[in-house]
Amino acid sequence: MKNVAVIGSGTMGNGIAHVFAQFNYQVNLIDINQTALDQALKTIEKNLDRQVAKGTLTDHQKQVTLQNISTFTVISEGVATADLIVEAATENIDLKLKIFKDLDLHAPKSAILASNTSSISITQIAAVTSRGEKVIGMHFMNPVPVMKLVEVIRGYQTSNETTDTIMELSKSLEKTPVEVNDYPGFVANRILMPMINEAIYTLYEGVAGVYEIDTVMKLGMAHPMGPLQLADFIGLDVCLAILKVLHDGFGNSKYAPCPLLINMVAAGRKGVKSGEGFYRYT
Numbered sequence: 584m585k586n587v588a589v590i591g592s593g594t595m596g597n598g599i600a601h602v603f604a605q606f607n608y609q610v611n612l613i614d615i616n617q618t619a620l621d622q623a624l625k626t627i628e629k630n631l632d633r634q635v636a637k638g639t640l641t642d643h644q645k646q647v648t649l650q651n652i653s654t655f656t657v658i659s660e661g662v663a664t665a666d667l668i669v670e671a672a673t674e675n676i677d678l679k680l681k682i683f684k685d686l687d688l689h690a691p692k693s694a695i696l697a698s699n700t701s702s703i704s705i706t707q708i709a710a711v712t713s714r715g716e717k718v719i720g721m722h723f724m725n726p727v728p729v730m731k732l733v734e735v736i737r738g739y740q741t742s743n744e745t746t747d748t749i750m751e752l753s754k755s756l757e758k759t760p761v762e763v764n765d766y767p768g769f770v771a772n773r774i775l776m777p778m779i780n781e782a783i784y785t786l787y788e789g790v791a792g793v794y795e796i797d798t799v800m801k802l803g804m805a806h807p808m809g810p811l812q813l814a815d816f817i818g819l820d821v822c823l824a825i826l827k828v829l830h831d832g833f834g835n836s837k838y839a840p841c842p843l844l845i846n847m848v849a850a851g852r853k854g855v856k857s858g859e860g861f862y863r864y865t
């Protein structure tokens with residue numbers, strides 16, 4: 584496996600492209616928008632510079648990594664010779680289903696189609712393709728170059744061969760893959776999102792303030808970020824969307840999103856990306 588196409592050049596997509604390119608895969612980074620692709624290359628270069636400054640990467644390795652990435656605005660061209668495609672587009676089911684139909688049409692028949700979805704059903708995505716056994720979840724964590732986990736999600740039809748290939752491939756990126764089954768929220772977000780939601784309820788009910796809640800969790804549980812800061816970092820709209828998947832998928836009120844979260848998203852306070860969430864970023 585040598586040629587990897589990554590769909591979507593946002594935070595996750597550029598991080599995934601960065602890591603594959605750093606480990607000598609040829610990466611085609613695909614987005615409909617050339618400006619977004621140019622911005623992604625700048626972000627990758629900035630993040631490579633951090634690694635060079637830290638001494639974990641040489642300047643030569645940085646240059647090779649950048650040379651390993653080509654950009655495309657047309658899916659059919661970008662995936663034509665891919666062995667693996669990792670989709671990291673916006674977390675919207677209709678968009679993902681459309682992309683996977685296109686991938687099934689244009690990618691080589693032997694290619695594995697992976698999604699970086701944080702909570703959309705892999706089985707449902709696979710159902711719009713003619714190669715369900717080759718569709719799998721490859722859920723990286725943000726920031727991708729730093730976080731060691733890849734949550735590998737087996738859809739209902741995913742074959743052992745596809746799973747083994749993706750487990751090995753993740754190790755070649757110096758990540759630790761963990762195999763899980765395809766149920767709402769998989770494992771990462773099934774456990775993380777109720778914690779974040781509970782932190783928001785704790786604020787909403789006036790038990791404590793933002794600083795106090797985050798400090799309890801940071802210093803008390805040794806989390807690198809408190810849950811409210813982490814929610815800002817992930818995006819409050821993304822947190823809300825994942826909670827809705829859990830709530831709908833299990834039909835259990837314990838996953839009901841906190842009204843404060845719903846209000847903040849409706850008001851456009853989405854966290855770091857909008858300049859304000861539980862904290863201000865401007």
Ligand code: CAA
Binds near residue numbers: 723726727808817
């Ligand atoms: N690329 C490369 N290196 C990066 C980087 C990037 N994008 N971002 C940070 N780094 C490096 C820095 O260079 C730094 O390296 P050194 O410590 O060796 O100098 C290190 O990471 C730490 O960065 P900072 O010093 O800037 O800041 P920090 O110490 O506060 O750490 C953090 C930042 C790594 C993000 C840390 O706060 C953290 O681990 N936070 C929690 C992240 C987390 O939980 N992610 C999962 C989110 S959930 C998700 O992604 C999935 C989902 O479905 C919602």
